Amino acid sequence: MIKFLIEKEFKQLLRNSFLPKMIFIFPCMIMILMPWAANLEIKNINLNIVDNDHSVLSRRLVDKIGASTYFRTTALPDTYNDGLEGVEVGTADIILEIPRDFEKDWVHGKSPRLLIAANAVNGTKGGLGSSYLSSIISDYTRELQVESPTHGMHSGRALPKMGITTQNLFNPNLNYKLFMVPALMVMLLTMICGFLPALNVVGEKEAGTIEQINVTPVGKFTFILAKLIPYWLIGYMVLTICFFLAWLLYGILPAGHFLTIYLFSMVFLLVVSGFGLVISNHSATLQQAMFVMWFFMLILILMSGLFTPIHSMPQWAQLIAALNPLKYFVEVMRTIYLRGGGFTDLLPQLGTLLVFAAFFNLWAVKSYRKSS
Structure with a gap:
């Protein structure tokens, strides 16, 4: 039937x-x-911060990022792989990894390099989130330069800048x-x-x-x-x-x-x-x-x-x-x-x-x- x-x-x-x-x-x-x-402004971006240095400068950077309205620090994992698990399960959108000798390199005039790994499944969110985070780090760099006694010079040399490497996970070309x-x-x-x-x-x-x-x-x-x-x-x-x-x-x-x-x-x-x-x-x-x-x-x-x-x-x-x-x-x-x-x-x-x-x-x- x-x-x-x-x-x-x-x-x-x-x-x-x-x-x-x-x-x-x-x-x-x-x-x-x-x-x-349909709000095109990206807010409440879940962020995992891997602080390998645990210094005064790295903690100040973590606090500065946490004060932003665009990011929500969801975890402080010990390793990058632990932070990546948060991206894979959907609890984190971006990972910021601070290198081990972050403060030491800055004090000695070297340019520390930070890693931003963004979940680019949503290309708009990943791209804008990385841009927001890069802007906060650049602003923090200027603050450190202003706080220097020589205002821009360190032992006769220009103060270093923090280098940033960005990786777009799952959608490399956005x-x-x-x-x-x-x-x-x-x-x-x-x-x-x-x-x-x-x-x-x-x-x-x-x-x-x-x-x-x-x-x-x-x-x-x-x-x-x-x-x-x-x-x-x-x-x-x-x-x-x-x-x-x-x-x-x-x-x-x-x-x-x-x-x-x-x-x-x-x-x-x-x-x-x-x-x-x-x-x-x-x-x-x-x-x-x-x-x-x-x-x-x-x-x-x-x-x-x-x-x-x-x-x-x-x-x-x-x-x-x-x-x-x-x-x-x-x-x-x-x-x-x-x-x-x-x-x-x-x-x-x-x-x-x-x-x-x-x-x-x-x-x-x-x-x-x-x-x-």
């Missing part, structure tokens, strides 16, 4: 078309949320496409596999075909499953096309495995298609379903970290973003594409997506009212 239901769904999909329309509430919500959520393309795949899956189910059941309500289904012995679970399977297949086809275009047009291939992406996309498709069916079950007309779905799409996309870092949003916006399933799948795609993360690295995101999938699909089955 489910075979014929799926065949019916595919035939119906070929006849479906929708034209989203803009109404007053949509630009209002954009104007309210965009100045807060290629913005490498940051955006994986997230755009998430947006496409959401739009296609979220919108179409939202218009499905309510379309049958308006056409009158839903009444014919209701008087058959088809159960609610079988009916919902037949509605979802076509969109899962469409989602996989769209994702495969996106992989091909990313490679063909931009030369972008994931650092991780395709199978990991397909596995997580299976769960994510369950989330968005179930969410679409929930809206469809609670909508009386196609117009209502389109308006409601478009409203949620705008909010979910803006609050997913697609364009702007979630850490730069206000605290209340970050709490809202934690309830957004797109946020977790965007993290999955960028982790696999840029950092080569594996299945075990993404277990927290997998658990959250499974909770969303179970919630929305159980809601979809429960909210479908079948009268036999």
Whole structure:
């Protein structure tokens, strides 16, 4: 029986078309949320400082950086490798390593070299964060020069300057496409596999075909499953096309495995298609379903970290973003594409997506009212 239901769904999909329309509430919500959520100024950058010198000058530099509003010192690891683990797990964005003979080199007129290692998965955040940190270090250098008794001369020589070496981790060339393309795949899956189910059941309500289904012995679970399977297949086809275009047009291939992406996309498709069916079950007309779905799409996309870092949003916006399933799948795609993360690295995101999938699909089955 489910075979014929799926065949019916595919035939119906070929006849479906929708034209989203803009109404007053949509630009209002954009104007309210965009100045807060889409903040292009990078703040609250998580910083790990590796102080190998533990001198007076190095501690003053650590305190000066900590006083900045742009950085948040999350840890003071003992070694660079310990700090790098914070970048890999996502608790740090930038590592500053102070060399062992930092104060000694400065006093003897040598130029100490500091290392800035930035997580360039988000090229904008990594580049601006490194620039901010370099500016603070340069300002600290000028302070030390002014404090010198000779005001710029040290034993007949000019006071040294601190050299800085910057490394852009995971995205050496700060290629913005490498940051955006994986997230755009998430947006496409959401739009296609979220919108179409939202218009499905309510379309049958308006056409009158839903009444014919209701008087058959088809159960609610079988009916919902037949509605979802076509969109899962469409989602996989769209994702495969996106992989091909990313490679063909931009030369972008994931650092991780395709199978990991397909596995997580299976769960994510369950989330968005179930969410679409929930809206469809609670909508009386196609117009209502389109308006409601478009409203949620705008909010979910803006609050997913697609364009702007979630850490730069206000605290209340970050709490809202934690309830957004797109946020977790965007993290999955960028982790696999840029950092080569594996299945075990993404277990927290997998658990959250499974909770969303179970919630929305159980809601979809429960909210479908079948009268036999």
